[in-house]
Amino acid sequence: MAENILEVNNLKMHFEGKRGFSFGSETPVVKAVDGVTFNVKVGESVGLVGESGCGKTTVGRTVMKLYEPTSGEIIFQGQDISKLKPRAMKKYRSSMQMIFQDPFSSLNPRHTVGSIIESSFVIHGITPEGGVKEAVRGLLAKVGLNPEHINRFPHEFSGGQRQRIGIARALALNPKFIVADEPVSALDVSIQAQIVNLLDDLQKEFGIAFLFIAHDLSVVQHISDRVIVMYLGKIMEMAPTFDLFLKPRHPYTKALLSAVPVPDPKIGRAREKILLQGDLPSPANPPKGCVFNTRCWKAQDLCRTTVPEVLEIAPSHSLACHFPE
Amino acid sequence: MSKFLEVENLNVSFPTEDGLVQATNEVSYSVGLGETLAIVGESGSGKSVSNLAVMGLHNAGSTNISGHAWLDLPSGRVDLISAKPEELRALRGKEMAMIFQDPMSALHPFFTVGKQIAEAWHLHNTGSKRAGLARAVEMLDLVGIPDASKRVNDFPHQFSGGMRQRVMIAMSLINNPSLLIADEPTTALDVTVQSQILQLIKDLQKEFNMAVIMITHDLGVVAEVADRVCVMYAGKIVETGGIDDIFYQSVHPYTRGLLASLPRLEQSSLGHRLLAIPGTPPSLINLPNGCSFAPRCAFAEHVGSGLCTSTTPKLELKREDQWARCHLGASDVSRISQLQIGATING
Ligand SMILES: Nc1ncnc2c1ncn2[C@@H]1O[C@H](COP(=O)(O)OP(=O)(O)OP(=O)(O)O)[C@@H](O)[C@H]1O
Ligand SMILES: Nc1ncnc2c1ncn2[C@@H]1O[C@H](COP(=O)(O)OP(=O)(O)OP(=O)(O)O)[C@@H](O)[C@H]1O
Numbered sequence A: 001m002a003e004n005i006l007e008v009n010n011l012k013m014h015f016e017g018k019r020g021f022s023f024g025s026e027t028p029v030v031k032a033v034d035g036v037t038f039n040v041k042v043g044e045s046v047g048l049v050g051e052s053g054c055g056k057t058t059v060g061r062t063v064m065k066l067y068e069p070t071s072g073e074i075i076f077q078g079q080d081i082s083k084l085k086p087r088a089m090k091k092y093r094s095s096m097q098m099i100f101q102d103p104f105s106s107l108n109p110r111h112t113v114g115s116i117i118e119s120s121f122v123i124h125g126i127t128p129e130g131g132v133k134e135a136v137r138g139l140l141a142k143v144g145l146n147p148e149h150i151n152r153f154p155h156e157f158s159g160g161q162r163q164r165i166g167i168a169r170a171l172a173l174n175p176k177f178i179v180a181d182e183p184v185s186a187l188d189v190s191i192q193a194q195i196v197n198l199l200d201d202l203q204k205e206f207g208i209a210f211l212f213i214a215h216d217l218s219v220v221q222h223i224s225d226r227v228i229v230m231y232l233g234k235i236m237e238m239a240p241t242f243d244l245f246l247k248p249r250h251p252y253t254k255a256l257l258s259a260v261p262v263p264d265p266k267i268g269r270a271r272e273k274i275l276l277q278g279d280l281p282s283p284a285n286p287p288k289g290c291v292f293n294t295r296c297w298k299a300q301d302l303c304r305t306t307v308p309e310v311l312e313i314a315p316s317h318s319l320a321c322h323f324p325e
Numbered sequence B: 001m002s003k004f005l006e007v008e009n010l011n012v013s014f015p016t017e018d019g020l021v022q023a024t025n026e027v028s029y030s031v032g033l034g035e036t037l038a039i040v041g042e043s044g045s046g047k048s049v050s051n052l053a054v055m056g057l058h059n060a061g062s063t064n065i066s067g068h069a070w071l072d073l074p075s076g077r078v079d080l081i082s083a084k085p086e087e088l089r090a091l092r093g094k095e096m097a098m099i100f101q102d103p104m105s106a107l108h109p110f111f112t113v114g115k116q117i118a119e120a121w122h123l124h125n126t127g128s129k130r131a132g133l134a135r136a137v138e139m140l141d142l143v144g145i146p147d148a149s150k151r152v153n154d155f156p157h158q159f160s161g162g163m164r165q166r167v168m169i170a171m172s173l174i175n176n177p178s179l180l181i182a183d184e185p186t187t188a189l190d191v192t193v194q195s196q197i198l199q200l201i202k203d204l205q206k207e208f209n210m211a212v213i214m215i216t217h218d219l220g221v222v223a224e225v226a227d228r229v230c231v232m233y234a235g236k237i238v239e240t241g242g243i244d245d246i247f248y249q250s251v252h253p254y255t256r257g258l259l260a261s262l263p264r265l266e267q268s269s270l271g272h273r274l275l276a277i278p279g280t281p282p283s284l285i286n287l288p289n290g291c292s293f294a295p296r297c298a299f300a301e302h303v304g305s306g307l308c309t310s311t312t313p314k315l316e317l318k319r320e321d322q323w324a325r326c327h328l329g330a331s332d333v334s335r336i337s338q339l340q341i342g343a344t345i346n347g
């Protein structure tokens, strides 16, 4: 069995809220990530899905140590990095990289593509074999860009091409693990498939492990070996992709899957939809007990008082629900 | 019988510093009462621009518009493109209404939602303030806001994204318009909320027998709501037809390409490569000669004598009730597809 590249234990990331109109010294705290435990194996692609504000990006950024976690462990390549200071983090930085949703704002508009990618080497004081320029050209080719365009600026590229630049930058130091935060959400439909294929190829070719964050379940299904479903800062269900999509056990997973519009009218007409009532509660004020209980059609008294534990119900399949499907 | 809205040869262009942006080009579509037309296409393909023209919402000074958009009113047909601003004002909200992706930008932050919804009613009705507010409560209730008589006094920021979209729907439908244009109404919403809003629009359409135009880039949403579909690419309609025709026997290579490129939930696409369309959409200032899709089209090489790169195809009837802007016929397209699938499988 492959070993873990990443192990996350009971990770919490709470943000101090703004001091509002409330009296006293209490400030509302947003429990963006509230006790999540999961692992990513070497070379594995794990999808992280859930609705807006459930904490996906925060998980990704905390794992990358872009935030100081409130509590919990982040074990990367066998070493707990959760409490490491930035300087001590430096030697891990090259092995873990992040790709962002917005290829526009994550690239410095005043730097050429070449210098954007070069900076990865410079920051880490690494001189690649054959020189930096050659390495950058090689990276551009690898992500399907024309190496001749090395001196162009980000605005001279389309959205999909800019996302390729972001990917090239992330690949520069041969990372073993990449957090990809909604890497195709901002792209046009006809371009999404190009980028999904590229990530797919890179993962296979270089054995890079991915934490693939997305709200589009069909993309996640395509690219992930395993999927984690989050709701309001907590993990609801976690399973191999095939099992999760074929036989979801958590009511929320079931509702989420059923809400995805399928691009096939006959299937759409035939299937029964679960229409959830109401909206997502605020993560500053999550419901007591099971956080999903305000929208769950199976909720009973127990759900409103007692938080369900995450339990393994089958090999690699765990979920948090008192009354699973 | 004429349809409730008939758009005919609509051209919208914007003069800019870089040149003339031909945002829509000879666009024609129609929608009947009780019917849903989906307009689908990538960013910048001209979906919003065409419908803003129908609503008369473009800045007259900086926009060139030609063509017609006939509204079939009991009092007679009106061309919205040549109508005077005051005529349009009288029709907007009363006969036709539009909702947008971002409801917050359409709502005023300093007034209660009740006041704003009532305002939309007062524009076309004479009645007391109290009557307006009562109507607002009725509408909020209709669109599924719990506790409507209390929430009517809340401000927009006190509502979630999905509830704000409900408020917008309440406001746009308060005068019982016969046409609702919904421009990406669920794009900013989560999937579980999206399916609530789509269901709401469907229910209201049925109840009031409205014509609905649903603008979206999501083929899943199209499949879920549409009776008919227009596929747009680079400012032109490249294919139009009934929902099943578009999804199961599309003729245009772009439509086929889009459908093939989607990762799908239902079938296990695990381990398969997606069939991506290569390249990117062209600039609207400098469209390629001939077919706008030619630089990305895998079918072009099967068309003789460089026709695709020299001659712009017209929107032609390819099959019963199905039009496509392509030099190939329906049978050519399916034959070539078979060849291509064969080639992919054989390596
Ligand atoms: N730096 C921060 N300070 C305070 N609150 C934050 C911060 N970052 C995120 N949050 C809050 O934490 C919660 C989780 O946010 P996060 O961005 O992780 O969600 P997400 O799942 O990535 O959502 P989306 O799909 O919209 O990207 C939200 O309520 C958000 O407002
Ligand atoms: N006022 C304007 N001035 C100049 N160009 C404009 C103007 N409004 C729109 N355009 C251009 O017209 C084209 C069509 O725009 P439109 O808004 O209709 O696209 P769309 O299909 O609705 O795309 P999206 O999915 O991004 O909303 C785009 O290239 C856009 O940049």
Ligand code: SF4
Pocket: A250, A251, A252, A290, A291, A292, A293, A294, A296, A297, A298, A299, A300, A303, A308, A320, A321, A322, A323, A324
């Ligand atoms: S614990 Fe209860 S409320 Fe939560 S998902 Fe399970 S049944 Fe629903």
Ligand code: SF4
Pocket: B252, B253, B254, B291, B292, B293, B294, B295, B297, B298, B299, B300, B303, B308, B313, B325, B326, B327, B328
């Ligand atoms: S006209 Fe030619 S280039 Fe255009 S879609 Fe048809 S085959 Fe492709």
Ligand SMILES: [Mg+2]
Pocket: A056, A057, A058
């Ligand atoms: Mg996020």
Ligand SMILES: [Mg+2]
Pocket: B047, B048, B049, B183
């Ligand atoms: Mg638009």
